[in-house]
Amino acid sequence: MTETRPPAAILAVDGGNSKVDLVLAAADGTVLACLRGPTVSHQQIPLEEGLERLESLIDRALAEAGLAVGVRPAAAYGVFCLAGADSPTDERMLDSALAARHLTAHGMLRNDAFAALRAGTDRTWGVAIIGGAGINAVGVAPNGDVARFAALGRISGDKGGGEEVGWQGLAAAARARDGRGGPTTLERLVPEYFGLATPEDVTNAFYADLLAEDAVRGLAPIVLGAAHAGDAEAQAIVASMADEVIAFAAGAIRRLDLSSTDVVVTLAGSIMRNAGPAFQSRVESGVRSIAPAATVVTLDALPVTGAALLALDQLEIVDRPAAETRLRGGIAASSIASGGAAAGAVTGAGPAERILPPGT
Numbered sequence: 352m353t354e355t356r357p358p359a360a361i362l363a364v365d366g367g368n369s370k371v372d373l374v375l376a377a378a379d380g381t382v383l384a385c386l387r388g389p390t391v392s393h394q395q396i397p398l399e400e401g402l403e404r405l406e407s408l409i410d411r412a413l414a415e416a417g418l419a420v421g422v423r424p425a426a427a428y429g430v431f432c433l434a435g436a437d438s439p440t441d442e443r444m445l446d447s448a449l450a451a452r453h454l455t456a457h458g459m460l461r462n463d464a465f466a467a468l469r470a471g472t473d474r475t476w477g478v479a480i481i482g483g484a485g486i487n488a489v490g491v492a493p494n495g496d497v498a499r500f501a502a503l504g505r506i507s508g509d510k511g512g513g514e515e516v517g518w519q520g521l522a523a524a525a526r527a528r529d530g531r532g533g534p535t536t537l538e539r540l541v542p543e544y545f546g547l548a549t550p551e552d553v554t555n556a557f558y559a560d561l562l563a564e565d566a567v568r569g570l571a572p573i574v575l576g577a578a579h580a581g582d583a584e585a586q587a588i589v590a591s592m593a594d595e596v597i598a599f600a601a602g603a604i605r606r607l608d609l610s611s612t613d614v615v616v617t618l619a620g621s622i623m624r625n626a627g628p629a630f631q632s633r634v635e636s637g638v639r640s641i642a643p644a645a646t647v648v649t650l651d652a653l654p655v656t657g658a659a660l661l662a663l664d665q666l667e668i669v670d671r672p673a674a675e676t677r678l679r680g681g682i683a684a685s686s687i688a689s690g691g692a693a694a695g696a697v698t699g700a701g702p703a704e705r706i707l708p709p710g711t
Contacts, residue, residue, distance in 0.1 A: 358418040362426035363659035366433040372655035375412040380674035382681025383416035394435040429455030430662040432466035464489040470657030471617025482622035486511035490603030498606040511595035517570035523584040524550040535584035597637030619650040
């Protein structure tokens with residue numbers, strides 16, 4: 352029986368809670384297709400539905416690349432960086448489900464934080480903190496050791512991310528209204544966002560289940576905007592978020608013994624991108640108090656770039672720097688990067704990693 356030869360070298364997937372980005376590329380880094388689709392996260396939709404969406408997006412990518420649609424495996428090496436790949440149970444479930452689909456000949460499953468880390472640096476190691484609806488971080492040492500966090504929200508001690516910023520914004524509005532807190536434009540802006548008159552109306556709507564709890568995430572841009580406009584209460588919330596980012600970075604740096612290195616700390620996600628210069632400055636100062644030679648960068652590339660680079664790292668390539676440059680450039684020039692409408696091992700062994708527990 353003749354084995355089907357994968358039509359592409361790389362299949363890279365960055366799956367978040369609201370969308371999924373997918374890249375199909377050749378071994379020399381040439382981007383064959385770059386597409387965006389609706390979320391495939393098992394935390395948002397049923398697992399099988401997510402896998403069907405992913406397969407459909409893969410076939411769209413094959414068609415865009417002028418390759419045969421429906422071929423499995425679709426690429427020689429795949430990297431699936433997925434939100435929700437947090438606990439060992441999640442990883443086993445996702446790994447098994449992906450393997451059953453035979454999407455790639457070889458590959459790996461990773462949390463989406465790994466994509467941001469690799470996208471933010473030309474190295475294979477560093478630290479990344481992701482701020483979207485929630486907050487997560489990962490660190491990788493030069494020797495391959497990995498530091499991870501549970502990143503399950505309040506039950507794992509997390510205080511950052513868009514949802515937490517939203518709750519703090521609502522709290523500031525309510526406290527200003529009843530005299531417990533200082534004056535803030537959030538007293539007006541928060542109820543306006545929900546089409547209500549007062550912070551009490553918002554509180555009552557949540558209490559009566561007229562508003563779903565995750566609706567509070569929409570307040571994050573309101574809080575950030577108020578902070579940019581000089582609102583002291585909103586600025587305090589952003590400063591608190593910066594301190595949580597510093598805490599995540601410090602945890603990873605110390606566990607991996609990176610304090611004396613020139614580690615790159617990448618900030619990724621919508622919250623990080625829109626938090627403003629005061630936030631950036633506070634994070635930089637805090638990180639450098641722990642690792643003086645560290646560099647803090649805000650990711651301006653699509654995180655799927657990192658997933659693609661993680662796949663590229665596994666291939667035997669004659670001119671790796673040229674391939675990485677070509678891959679980065681191709682994704683950056685894609686329609687999804689410019690806001691266009693395009694909207695463990697999976698089937699083989701990925702690189703070994705030794706995960707350091709929180710106590711180390």
